[in-house]
Amino acid sequence: MKQVKILTSTDASIRTPLLSWLRQQHPDHLTAKMLEEFKMPRPSARIDVALVNGEMAGFEIKSDRDTLNRLTVQIPAFSKFFDRVSLVTTPRHLKDAKSKIPAWWGIVVFGDDGRFRVVRTSRRNKNVDVRALLFALSKKELIQVARMADAILATTLRKETMVEVLTSTIASSVICNLAREVIKIRTTCC
Incomplete structure (x- = not known):
């Protein structure tokens, strides 16, 4: 059987x-x-x-x-x-x-x-979309990223505009590193 x-x-x-x-x-x-x-x-x-x-x-x-x-x-x-x-x-x-x-x-x-x-074993992804990473952050976290990069970001902007400002003024590699740091200090996930 x-x-x-x-x-x-x-x-x-x-x-x-x-x-x-x-x-x-x-x-x-x-x-x-x-x-x-x-x-x-x-x-x-x-x-x-x-x-x-x-x-x-x-x-x-x-x-x-x-x-x-x-x-x-x-x-x-x-x-x-x-x-x-x-x-x-x-x-x-x-x-x-x-x-x-x-x-x-x-x-x-x-x-x-x-x-x-x-x-x-996983290998490094060469095609991370910085914008997708930033949209996973809250507006408050986007402001933290800006401050950490010594950039100015108005709190009254829409999230889409905040993402545009960050991606047009800060290097992608810097944004990725700062976004990771901000995510690490979250007390809860999303």
């Missing part, structure tokens, strides 16, 4: 050990911050875990009970925003994941033994 494997992993059964695993590699102190359910408004998406350090790394969980269908929307959104992205999945999705996600994305497999195995 053929044995049927029961699909047991869920987002929750992977997330808790993932957070512990990431904390072991990146202790939550002044240089690293982990945020769950990180929202990106343009395009609208939410990643399961964002690790903010010298760069923004995103971790999207796909458990046995998930499908990979939403990746068609998530890939472009996450690829605009994060410096690195890793899909955290199970052996069930490994083959399909390899063919669906960009080559620069990492793949981490959560095994039946409760351990994580890096199948493919």
Whole structure:
């Protein structure tokens, strides 16, 4: 009689050990911050875990009970925003994941033994959209970015105008670094 494997992993059964695993590699102190359910408004998406350090790394969980269908929307959104992205999945999705996600994305497999195995290390995204990153900040946070860059930004401006002013007056690499710093000091995620 053929044995049927029961699909047991869920987002929750992977997330808790993932957070512990990431904390072991990146202790939550002044240089690293982990945020769950990180929202990106343009395009609208939410990643399961964002690790903010010298760069923004995103971790999207796909458990046995998930499908990979939403990746068609998530890939472009996450690829605009994060410096690195890793899909955290199970052996069930490994083959399909390899063919669906960009080559620069990492793949981490959560095994039946409760351990994580890096199948493919993420590489640096060369196409981060600075505007998308800025739209993830509140107006108050945009003003913080401006102050940190010794720039002047009127508090009465619309958010779209604030983003335009920042992107036209401050180098993209500086904006990315300052935006990361502002995100790290958030007390809650989004």
